[in-house]
Amino acid sequence: MSNLSKRTRFINICIGFTKSMPHWPSFLQSAGYDLQSVRPLLVNSSDREVIPDLLFGSNFAQNVLVADCSGEAIPDDVFRDLSDISPADLRTSIENLDVSQLSNETLFIGDTETEASINSNGTDSPAIVIEGDRYRRINDFDDDNLNQNISEGRLPGMRPPNVYHPFSAEDGRARIAVFLAQELAHLAAKGRNREVDIEVEDLLESAFDSWEQISSDEQEELKRKAEDILDLFEQKDVDGHMRKLDQRKYYVNSSKALERKFQEVVDDLSSDDSSLEDFT
Amino acid sequence: MVESYDSIAENQELDDGQTYLKSYLIESNRDAFTEGTVSLGDQQLYISDTQERGFVRARAQTDDGRIYFFIDKLNDRFWSIHTIAKATVSDKIIKRIIFPRFTELDYPWLSNGFLEDVGKQPEATFRAFSVKFEDEFHDIMANEGGVEGLSMRLWGNSADEVLDTLRTNENISGSTSLSNVGIKKEYGERVLLSDITYQSKFTARGESVEGHFSQVRDVMDKYYNILDKVENEYSMYTEQRGSGTHIDGHPLLIDFNRPIENLREFVDELFSSTNPFRLWGVVDEMEEDYYTIAGVDMHTGDKIDFEVCPDWMRIYLPKGSCGNVVLRLYTNIQHYYDSKSTLEGEDSEQLI
Numbered sequence: 114m115s116n117l118s119k120r121t122r123f124i125n126i127c128i129g130f131t132k133s134m135p136h137w138p139s140f141l142q143s144a145g146y147d148l149q150s151v152r153p154l155l156v157n158s159s160d161r162e163v164i165p166d167l168l169f170g171s172n173f174a175q176n177v178l179v180a181d182c183s184g185e186a187i188p189d190d191v192f193r194d195l196s197d198i199s200p201a202d203l204r205t206s207i208e209n210l211d212v213s214q215l216s217n218e219t220l221f222i223g224d225t226e227t228e229a230s231i232n233s234n235g236t237d238s239p240a241i242v243i244e245g246d247r248y249r250r251i252n253d254f255d256d257d258n259l260n261q262n263i264s265e266g267r268l269p270g271m272r273p274p275n276v277y278h279p280f281s282a283e284d285g286r287a288r289i290a291v292f293l294a295q296e297l298a299h300l301a302a303k304g305r306n307r308e309v310d311i312e313v314e315d316l317l318e319s320a321f322d323s324w325e326q327i328s329s330d331e332q333e334e335l336k337r338k339a340e341d342i343l344d345l346f347e348q349k350d351v352d353g354h355m356r357k358l359d360q361r362k363y364y365v366n367s368s369k370a371l372e373r374k375f376q377e378v379v380d381d382l383s384s385d386d387s388s389l390e391d392f393t
Numbered sequence: 394m395v396e397s398y399d400s401i402a403e404n405q406e407l408d409d410g411q412t413y414l415k416s417y418l419i420e421s422n423r424d425a426f427t428e429g430t431v432s433l434g435d436q437q438l439y440i441s442d443t444q445e446r447g448f449v450r451a452r453a454q455t456d457d458g459r460i461y462f463f464i465d466k467l468n469d470r471f472w473s474i475h476t477i478a479k480a481t482v483s484d485k486i487i488k489r490i491i492f493p494r495f496t497e498l499d500y501p502w503l504s505n506g507f508l509e510d511v512g513k514q515p516e517a518t519f520r521a522f523s524v525k526f527e528d529e530f531h532d533i534m535a536n537e538g539g540v541e542g543l544s545m546r547l548w549g550n551s552a553d554e555v556l557d558t559l560r561t562n563e564n565i566s567g568s569t570s571l572s573n574v575g576i577k578k579e580y581g582e583r584v585l586l587s588d589i590t591y592q593s594k595f596t597a598r599g600e601s602v603e604g605h606f607s608q609v610r611d612v613m614d615k616y617y618n619i620l621d622k623v624e625n626e627y628s629m630y631t632e633q634r635g636s637g638t639h640i641d642g643h644p645l646l647i648d649f650n651r652p653i654e655n656l657r658e659f660v661d662e663l664f665s666s667t668n669p670f671r672l673w674g675v676v677d678e679m680e681e682d683y684y685t686i687a688g689v690d691m692h693t694g695d696k697i698d699f700e701v702c703p704d705w706m707r708i709y710l711p712k713g714s715c716g717n718v719v720l721r722l723y724t725n726i727q728h729y730y731d732s733k734s735t736l737e738g739e740d741s742e743q744l745i
Binding site for chain 2: 149155168207270276277295296322
């Protein structure tokens, strides 16, 4: 039913843990942690590039959690790359923390597949395992505040936030189409004469805050999916509200008719079970 | 004038040719006017300057002839449009100015709690109120036995007491949305009787024009405080931090007292660009009875996101988007779905 990849889902779940938001627990905030960065590109102490999903920091504990939210089976080289991150490697991606005093630890967030990887690898890094509406911690944090705030329990109603990080390259086309449609409607409304010419890459940059940070492979994947989605939007439109100008450029004008077509494309893609498998 | 207020209150009619001063408070994201013909929404106005800066005269041609307005630019976000034209005519023109797509003009939407506070302000006598509720979602909700609509007006010094009594009635308490309040207030030796609607229209009867303008400004100031809080304390923003992205801000919440049945149909209706909600969005089903909506505010073209389940709605307003959309949605939810819904912020703080 959901068009979200596991990574996007767990990233949003975890960001929610740092917010005093209605109908969602704030474990990390209660333990003194705030969100520092989403998908930062780091170079670890072994000179390898690594992009963890999230960084959380505690000024009180002078500790940073380096979080992996893939939710999939985790390869051994990912365990190694994450464990080779030192406080100095975080310098440019954090604020209000003293790097000279800082410690860091890896946190995994996922489901039973993540748990199986952790057991198989033998790491003693902590993890939050979420199954249905229940969560539990495996292994202990170095910061005992976190152990006291996160143990096990039920997540209320399991209605997690999901728009902090609205989509990623791993998501199905239906999910990405939702936010591209919104961006097109927004840009056309704000454009001179309520119309806009837009390149695929500019559209993605505008709709996706982490565009500049993600790897070139992820950018290419998103561009490929976006082109596919925009072609579907254009094919659905029969009144000239959207036209393909060249390989990667489109004209859109603001119209109620086109806005209705956007939803039709999203619904078509959502009912297409193969959308994730075909394009990931 | 005071006598004629009592007369209209009792008889609901004016003497021939008699009209009152009306002021429409308008939330604006537009620049100031220049002289000449301007199009506001579907209405053309001929603008001419006055000697006072920020205060222009506007002429509109209608089927009933020419009518005149004075537009007072109170500050960067609010105008007050004054007229003595017939209410039926001026109301229609104001709607034509506001409601087309992307006009960047809107009413300040006064929710139940806000309007009740205006009515019950300690320096004034709360002497009248109207309740108007229309269950716009009745067909979707299979609202058998529920209130489909409620419209009533009460005059007299027991307004306060009667309103409280209505609110305690289990069958109708969720349909008691205030559509206007009538207050009597003294300014020195002058008396002013005012009707203030939930769409921020002020009708003055009495002896104090300055008192009337003062009331408009008071409501604007209180409304602006809430709007400012929505836009600055509850908006979401992202910034580049090193090689990553930092996200800050908190969503707002509308908590429904009346759970939504047939949620998908409710959401499709709500986000279909229709007035008064003025919201469009693409709906993404996350799981049964839980949807994300990537929306656009049809009054400005700004983006806004939602997560909706039968019991509540989270609202994510991006930094820079106009926050009036939140107050419009909340107030109209109260008028067309559930008058007991509440607007909450961080740690369940009630905003209004």
